[in-house]
Amino acid sequence: MIEVVKAQGGGSAGGLAGGLAKRLTNSSGAAVMANPAAAPASETYDSIGQVGKKGKTGHRRTDALNQAGFVAAEKEITQWPGYEVTALHNLTGLARKLNLSSLHYKDESTRFTLKSFKALGGAYAVFRLIQQAIATSRGGTLMTPDQVIRGDRGIRDIVSQITVTCATDGNHGRSVAWGAQTFGCRCVIYVHASVSEGRAQAIADFGAEVVRLPGNYDESVRHAASQAQQHGWTVVSDTTYEGYRDIPIDVMHGYGVMSREIVRQLNDEPPTHVIVQAGVGAFAASVCAVFWLQWGAARPRFIVVEPERAACLFESGRTGQLTAIEGELDTVMAGLACGEVSPVAWEILANGINDFTTLADHHALEAMRVFAQPEGTDPVIVSGETGTTGLGLLMAAHESPTVWQALGLTQNARVLILGSEGDTDPDIYKEVVGKTAAQVLAGELSAASAAGAAGAAGAAGAASTASAYSRS
Numbered sequence: 001m002i003e004v005v006k007a008q009g010g011g012s013a014g015g016l017a018g019g020l021a022k023r024l025t026n027s028s029g030a031a032v033m034a035n036p037a038a039a040p041a042s043e044t045y046d047s048i049g050q051v052g053k054k055g056k057t058g059h060r061r062t063d064a065l066n067q068a069g070f071v072a073a074e075k076e077i078t079q080w081p082g083y084e085v086t087a088l089h090n091l092t093g094l095a096r097k098l099n100l101s102s103l104h105y106k107d108e109s110t111r112f113t114l115k116s117f118k119a120l121g122g123a124y125a126v127f128r129l130i131q132q133a134i135a136t137s138r139g140g141t142l143m144t145p146d147q148v149i150r151g152d153r154g155i156r157d158i159v160s161q162i163t164v165t166c167a168t169d170g171n172h173g174r175s176v177a178w179g180a181q182t183f184g185c186r187c188v189i190y191v192h193a194s195v196s197e198g199r200a201q202a203i204a205d206f207g208a209e210v211v212r213l214p215g216n217y218d219e220s221v222r223h224a225a226s227q228a229q230q231h232g233w234t235v236v237s238d239t240t241y242e243g244y245r246d247i248p249i250d251v252m253h254g255y256g257v258m259s260r261e262i263v264r265q266l267n268d269e270p271p272t273h274v275i276v277q278a279g280v281g282a283f284a285a286s287v288c289a290v291f292w293l294q295w296g297a298a299r300p301r302f303i304v305v306e307p308e309r310a311a312c313l314f315e316s317g318r319t320g321q322l323t324a325i326e327g328e329l330d331t332v333m334a335g336l337a338c339g340e341v342s343p344v345a346w347e348i349l350a351n352g353i354n355d356f357t358t359l360a361d362h363h364a365l366e367a368m369r370v371f372a373q374p375e376g377t378d379p380v381i382v383s384g385e386t387g388t389t390g391l392g393l394l395m396a397a398h399e400s401p402t403v404w405q406a407l408g409l410t411q412n413a414r415v416l417i418l419g420s421e422g423d424t425d426p427d428i429y430k431e432v433v434g435k436t437a438a439q440v441l442a443g444e445l446s447a448a449s450a451a452g453a454a455g456a457a458g459a460a461g462a463a464s465t466a467s468a469y470s471r472s
Contacts, residue, residue: 001013003084003350004236009315011179016212016338018383019328025400025402025403025405025406026402027396027398027399027400027402028358028360028396029308029360029362029363029396030357030358030360030363030393030396030397030403031314031357031358031402032355032356032357032403032407033317033318033355033356033357033404034354034355034356034406035317035351035353035356036142036320037317037320037350037351038351038352038353038354038373039351039352040296041299042297043351044296045061045062045292045293045296046060046061046062046399047060047061047291048061048116048211048366049061049348049350049351049395050188052410054346054435061289061292061347061348063347063358064249064252064285064289064344064347065249065252065253065256065285065286065346065348066289066293066408067293068080068247069250069253070233070253070256070257070260070289070290071403072253073120073124073253073254073257074251074256074257074260076127076128076144077120077146077254077257078126078257079145079146080112080123080145080182081149081182082112082113083112084110085261086106086107086108086109086110086111086147086258087106087107088105088106088261088265088266089104089105089107089249089378089379089381090102090103090104090106090339091103091104091105091375091377091378092372092376092377093372093374093376093378093417094374094375094378094391096376097375098384098394098395098398099140099398100394100409100411100413100414100415101411101412101413101414102271102414102415102417103394103415103417104172104266104414105381105390105391105415105417105418105419106258106262106272106416106417106419107301107381107383107419107422108258108418108419108420108421108422109358109381109382109383109387109419109422109423110422111258113176113178114171114174114424115173115384115422115423115424116171116175116180116420116421116422116424117122117169117255117258117283117418117420117421117422118172118174118175118420118421119174119175119178120167120175120254120255120256120257120258121166121172121175121238121250121251121252121254121255121282121283122173122174122176122178122179122238122251123175123176123178123179123182124174124179124250124251124253124254125176125221125236125248125250125251125254126164126176126180126183126236126400127145127148127160127179127182127183127248127315128178128247129164129236130148130159130162130183130184130185130245131143131148132236133158133159134151134155134158134164136157137158138155138403140286144156145183148183148184149182149183149184153185157182157186158385159184159185160185160186161183161184162208162234162238163184163185163186163187163188163231163232163233163234164176164179164185164186164187164188164191164233164234164235164309165187165188165189165190165224165228165233165234165235165236166179166190166224166235166237167189167190167191167192167195167220167221167223167224167237167372168189168190168191168195168203168220168336169191169192169195169199169217169279169334169335169338169422170191170195170196170202170203170334170424170425171199171421171424172181172204172237172238173189173191173208173210174199174202174203174206174424175192176189176206176236176455177189177203177204177206177207177208178206179236180206180207180208181208183204183206184279184461186209187206187207187208188208188209188226188227188233189208189209189210189211189219190210190211190212190220190223190227190321191203191210191211191212191213191214191217191332191427192212192213192214192216192217192219192220193212193214193215193216193338193458194216194217194328194329194330194334195212195334195443196334196409196425196427196428198425198426198427199334199424199425200212202340202424202425205367209258216327216328216329216337216339217277217329217337217338217339218338218339218340220242221237221239224237225244225302225411234247235247236253236298237252237281238251238252238277238282238283238342239280239282239338239340239342239345240342240344240345241343241345241408245344246307247343248282248342248344249313251282251342252282252283252285252286252345253286253288255282255283255287256286256289256290256369257289258418259286259290259291260288260290262317262416263268263290263291263294266416268294270291270294270295270298270299270300271300271415271416272300272301272408272412272413272414272415272416273300273301273407273408273409273413273414273415273416274287274291274300274301274302274303274415274416274417274418275303275305275389275390275393275394275415275416275418276288276302276303276304276391276418277304277305277333277336277389277418277420278304278305278306278313278336278385279306279307279310279336279337279338279340279347280312280336280338280340280341280342280345281313281341281345281349282342282344282345283305283420284304284313284345284349284353284385285342285344285345285346285347285348285349285352287418288302288348288349288352288353289348289352289437292352300353300394300416301352301355302352302353302354303353303355303357303393303407304330304349304353304354304356304357304394305357305358305359305389305390306336306357306358306359306390307329307331307333307337307359307361308331308359308361309328309330309331310325310327310329310331310336310337310338310339310390311325311356311358312324312335312338312339312340312341313341313349313353313356314356314357315343315356316346316350317353317356318356322343322346323341323343324339324340324341325339325340325399327339329351331426332361332364332365332385332461333359333361333362333364333386333389334386334400334420335384335385335386335420335424336386336389338426341425354464355394355406355407357407359389359392359393359396360396361385363392363393363395363396364385364386364388364392365385365432366387366392367383367388367391367392367395368384368388368429368432368433369432369433370391371383371388371391371442372393372433372435375451380440380441380443382423382429382437382440382441383419383421383422383469384420384421384422384423384424384425384429385428385432386420386421386429387418387419387420387421388419388447390415390417390418390419391417394406394409394415394417419425422437423436423437
């Protein structure tokens, strides 16, 4: 059963009962609530989770996300044309400014041509669907990505009969459309009222039919499912619902490629904290599962951040059960504007999250500008409004000693944040930052050139917005 609450402006922290309020720290633009159901460090990933107010036995986590699934996804995706490991930046300047031991940022702005980690999930699920359809018609042999792409007429005929569909805030739909174009099937994508024209057009550019609907994301999810049932299409979503589970699990295993890259880039040394943005929770669950499987008791403190007006995980943590939020879910972090947690993601996150947090829009927007005007020798980073939530939360915490302490942050903390997207809507990026991504990156190149000529380090310059997150 899913409890339903109304979305409220100013965050979902209000109205907590007395006992829960003791676990809540609220400051200007940020709220933190410790998860009373968080698994102890000693609990292994393959144990059965405890989900629900009464602590009843939940699902075994490995029935959802598991090592075999992550390995299989990585094997396929790393064969795709254009695959490259994305950068993990060591932001020494920002770490110093924020009084952290280290701060690493996984930069997904260069993931294939989609500028988002989402390229790993929806497209992988499309490939799996096509791969299995061909195997059914061709004696059970699973073809490689290259064999599907270069397939003969018979294979093309099989693939052309498939239509994939989904609802999207932007990036997931782009991934599904790109996967359909790459592997040869038809695609219909539904976008809701809050999706920008730029993001809708980016989906259409990959050959998808894009249909705009009134209402919010969750309403468009239900519409896509009904249209698929009516027309015999296949929904490729990252959220599960009654009778629909396998494809979202493929999506989440695809996301795991990013986290497995991080493990290697950190030389298998876990950070102390990881901050992960969440919409329906699929991305967060994937990250949580990979790190829990890899690092066990040494895994980092797992912090999930959501927009304060679209905090369905926060509300679910507050109530101890899946809780949906109704309303406009109005936030600039459009990719996170979701009112319902994916049930399969909750199977991982109900016990995997250590801290639920919410963030006001202005912190995410300010973080975009901070990344574009880096500290010291830190690289220029182009990040969209959902990619900056980790830095936004750190900036908000740095302004509030109580939030800082609630998250267990100290000068010895080694923090990982995830840049889930680049300028996936170039017009919005320019409006917020004041420059296009190309201009921002060109400035970095010019500064680097000038620094080389002058023999001066750190020519990128200190961010003019530093005072916004310097503790007074």
